[in-house]
Amino acid sequence: MTREEFSAQVTAALNNAIANKSLDAWFFNDFDCEWAGKDNCEINKVLNAVIPGDWRIIDIIGNATNVGVGVFYEKNYDMYLELACYDEDYEEFIDDFELYTDFPPYKFDEEVLARISHIK
Numbered sequence: 001m002t003r004e005e006f007s008a009q010v011t012a013a014l015n016n017a018i019a020n021k022s023l024d025a026w027f028f029n030d031f032d033c034e035w036a037g038k039d040n041c042e043i044n045k046v047l048n049a050v051i052p053g054d055w056r057i058i059d060i061i062g063n064a065t066n067v068g069v070g071v072f073y074e075k076n077y078d079m080y081l082e083l084a085c086y087d088e089d090y091e092e093f094i095d096d097f098e099l100y101t102d103f104p105p106y107k108f109d110e111e112v113l114a115r116i117s118h119i120k
Contacts, residue, residue: 006052006077007099013051014083014097021093023050025085028070031060033111047072047083055081056119059112067091071104071112075119080104 001009017023027046030039043057059071067085074081080100085091098104108116 003077003079003101007079007101009052010079010081010099014094014099017050018093018095018097023047023083023094025067025091025093025095028057028060028083029068031057031070043070044072053077053079056115058115058119059108073116073119 014023024046028043031043032039034040040057044055047055047057053074054076055072055074057070058073061069061071069082069084072081072083073079078101080103082098082100082104083094084096085094086096087093
């Protein structure tokens, strides 16, 4: 499968998850900076059950809500994914995502870069 085909499948799966409110907005809030921590394995398992690929959580960043933005990496297609919930009233389900075929438009710190290189 090409990178473009994979991206289209991921986008379709995430649009479906958003429409059906099937991806809990809080599932990645237990992120552990230890890359192979038990919580991270559970986070990865939840996401990989919903979308194609072998995604690994690499960071969580703020978005001015309690949910934050979960940042994931897929090594086979060298892609990054951000998942967020921007609904100010409910914050129950993921309602937004960005898929990047290159680094996201911000810099990762050394710790996150080390996690990425460990996955690669």
